[in-house]
Amino acid sequence: MPLELRPYQREAIDAFWAAHREEGVRRGIINLPTGTGKTITALTAARERGGRTLWLAHRDELIEQPRRAIAAVWPEAETGVVKAEQDEPDAQVVFASVQTACRPQRLARLRGFDFVVVDEAHHATAPSYVRVLRGVRCFADDGPPTLGLTATVERGDQKALGAVFERIVYQLQLLEAIQRGYLVDLRPLRIMLNVNLDAVHTVSGDFHQGELDAALLKAGVAEAVADAYVRHGEGRKAIVFTVSVDQARRTAEALQRRGVAAEWISGDLPIDERRAILHRLHTGETRVVCNCAVLTEGFDEPSVSCVVVARPTKSKTLYLQMIGRGTRLHPGKEDCLVIDVAGATERHTLIQAPALFGLPADAELEGRTITEALQDNALMDAMEARTGSTELATLRSLLRPDWQQFHKRVRWLKVDDGLYCLPAGEAGNLALIEVGPEQWVVELVPRDRRLPVERLTPQPVWQELAQGLAEDYVRRAEAVGLVLATASWRLRPASEKQLAALRRWGIEPRPGMTAGEASDELTMAAIRARYRRRAS
CATH class of the missing domain: 3.40.50.300 (P-loop containing nucleotide triphosphate hydrolases)
Structure with a gap:
C-alpha cells in the first residue's frame, strides 16, 4: 500500500x-x-x-x-x-x-x-x-x-x-506550510553588531566573504553569538552558520568557554570525523554545531530547534537553506528560534526571518513567533504606522482561520527512548517507534487491548516522515482537539474516572492534577504496557 x-x-x-x-x-x-x-x-x-x-x-x-x-x-x-x-x-x-x-x-x-x-x-x-x-x-x-x-x-x-x-x-508558501502544521513556526531574534556593512562589497549578489569575515571578526561576532545563544537559546540544539571556517572554530570555542557542548565542522574534515560530530548532535551529546557552507543542503537533523545566521546575507536562497535546517518536525519541538546577526547598513538589503513573510527586516516581534505576530492586531497596526506600509494588511489577510488549529504543535509524549505516542481519537493511540538506525514506523494501537496493532507505514522510514504520517492520520481522523498542546480541556481538573484509571495502572495521582496531565499518563501507561508485552 x-x-x-x-x-x-x-x-x-x-x-x-x-x-x-x-x-x-x-x-x-x-x-x-x-x-x-x-x-x-x-x-x-x-x-x-x-x-x-x-x-x-x-x-x-x-x-x-x-x-x-x-x-x-x-x-x-x-x-x-x-x-x-x-x-x-x-x-x-x-x-x-x-x-x-x-x-x-x-x-x-x-x-x-x-x-x-x-x-x-x-x-x-x-x-x-x-x-x-x-x-x-x-x-x-x-x-x-x-x-x-x-x-x-x-x-x-x-x-x-x-x-x-x-x-x-x-x-x-512557507507561511501556509507553518500554519497547517507541516513545519514548525519561526521565532525570530535579531542581534546587532557594531559593524558597518556598507563598507563590504558585493560579489555575485552577496557580500564579499573575505571582507565580511574581517568585519565580523573585528566586531566580535563569535562572543556575541555565544552570549545570544546562552541567553536565548540554551537547551535547544542549534546550528550556527558562519562566513568562514575560522569564524566557526572561534564561535565553537566561545560557546565552550560558556559551558556549552559545542563543536565546529568544515568540509576539510575527514568524512568519518564529520559524521561523528553530527552523530553527537543527534544524540544530544553535542548541543551546538558551527559550520561554514557544510550543512546548507543535504543535512537533516529535525531535533535542531535553533538556527543562528552568524553571517549577514543578501541571498534569499542561502537564507532559506540555512533556516530550513530548523523548520522540520520533531516530537516535542514547538518552534525554531532564528537568531539573525545584523549590522548597520543603508545600501544593502539584508535577508532576515521577518522579511520572508513580508514584514520589515528590522521588525521587533517582542518574542513572538511569526504567526503569533501576524495575529496580533495591535502589533501589526503599530508596525503599519511606523513603516507607512499598506502591504501588512494584505499579508495578514492570508492567515486562514481554519488553519490556526494546526499552527500549535501537537503534544507528542515520550514513553521511552525510541518510543513516542499520540492520541488519535476513538481509534486508539498512535505509536512512533524506532526499529533500527534511522528506521521508524507508525502503528495504530487500539484502545481494546484484545485487538491487534495496525502498521501504518508500509516500510520503515526516517523519523520526520514517520511523524508526519502520524500527524496526517490525526488530521484525517479529526482528532486534533485531543492532541493540541493548547486545548482548553487539558486545563480542567482530572475527572474521578481518570483518577480511578490511574490507580488501576499503579499510578498515584498528583495533587491538583489536570485532565490533560492525567490523559497523558494514561496514554503512556497503555503504550508502555503494550510494547513491553510485545518485547517479552
Whole structure:
C-alpha cells in the first residue's frame, strides 16, 4: 500500500501533469519549502508515470535520501546508482551524481528515460547539469518530462532558471506550510553588531566573504553569538552558520568557554570525523554545531530547534537553506528560534526571518513567533504606522482561520527512548517507534487491548516522515482537539474516572492534577504496557 499523500503533494503532482498534458510544458518546477516532502512528491510522480526515471543531484546525501525513500513509495522499482565507481545506468530508477553523469563516457550510457527529476533545481543552470539534461534529451520536443524540485526558485548569482525550466507549476508558501502544521513556526531574534556593512562589497549578489569575515571578526561576532545563544537559546540544539571556517572554530570555542557542548565542522574534515560530530548532535551529546557552507543542503537533523545566521546575507536562497535546517518536525519541538546577526547598513538589503513573510527586516516581534505576530492586531497596526506600509494588511489577510488549529504543535509524549505516542481519537493511540538506525514506523494501537496493532507505514522510514504520517492520520481522523498542546480541556481538573484509571495502572495521582496531565499518563501507561508485552 503506497503512502497517502498530503493534499498539497497531490495538488503539486496533478499540476505538473496537467501543465504537461494540456499546455505542453516539458520542464516544470515544483517549489515546496524544506521539510515538506519534495522527495516523496517526486517519487510518487515517477511511480505514476511508470517506465524509467533518472534522478539527478549534486551531493551524495541527495542521492542516498531518495534511494532510501523509494522503498516506502515504490518498493517494486529496481534502483541503481551512477556515482564515482558505481555504474548502474540500466536500472528502472537511476540515482545519478551530476558530477559523474556529465562525463562523456558515463553520459553516453544514460539512455531511454521516461521521466527525469532534478533535485535542488536552482543549481540546474550550471554547465554540468545542462550537459546531462541535453544528453538525456530533456530539451527535445519528444524528450522525457522533467521535474525540478527546489525550496527556492531564486539563485544567489541572479541567473534565471528560465534557461532550463519553462515555468513553476506549483508553489507552497512557507507561511501556509507553518500554519497547517507541516513545519514548525519561526521565532525570530535579531542581534546587532557594531559593524558597518556598507563598507563590504558585493560579489555575485552577496557580500564579499573575505571582507565580511574581517568585519565580523573585528566586531566580535563569535562572543556575541555565544552570549545570544546562552541567553536565548540554551537547551535547544542549534546550528550556527558562519562566513568562514575560522569564524566557526572561534564561535565553537566561545560557546565552550560558556559551558556549552559545542563543536565546529568544515568540509576539510575527514568524512568519518564529520559524521561523528553530527552523530553527537543527534544524540544530544553535542548541543551546538558551527559550520561554514557544510550543512546548507543535504543535512537533516529535525531535533535542531535553533538556527543562528552568524553571517549577514543578501541571498534569499542561502537564507532559506540555512533556516530550513530548523523548520522540520520533531516530537516535542514547538518552534525554531532564528537568531539573525545584523549590522548597520543603508545600501544593502539584508535577508532576515521577518522579511520572508513580508514584514520589515528590522521588525521587533517582542518574542513572538511569526504567526503569533501576524495575529496580533495591535502589533501589526503599530508596525503599519511606523513603516507607512499598506502591504501588512494584505499579508495578514492570508492567515486562514481554519488553519490556526494546526499552527500549535501537537503534544507528542515520550514513553521511552525510541518510543513516542499520540492520541488519535476513538481509534486508539498512535505509536512512533524506532526499529533500527534511522528506521521508524507508525502503528495504530487500539484502545481494546484484545485487538491487534495496525502498521501504518508500509516500510520503515526516517523519523520526520514517520511523524508526519502520524500527524496526517490525526488530521484525517479529526482528532486534533485531543492532541493540541493548547486545548482548553487539558486545563480542567482530572475527572474521578481518570483518577480511578490511574490507580488501576499503579499510578498515584498528583495533587491538583489536570485532565490533560492525567490523559497523558494514561496514554503512556497503555503504550508502555503494550510494547513491553510485545518485547517479552
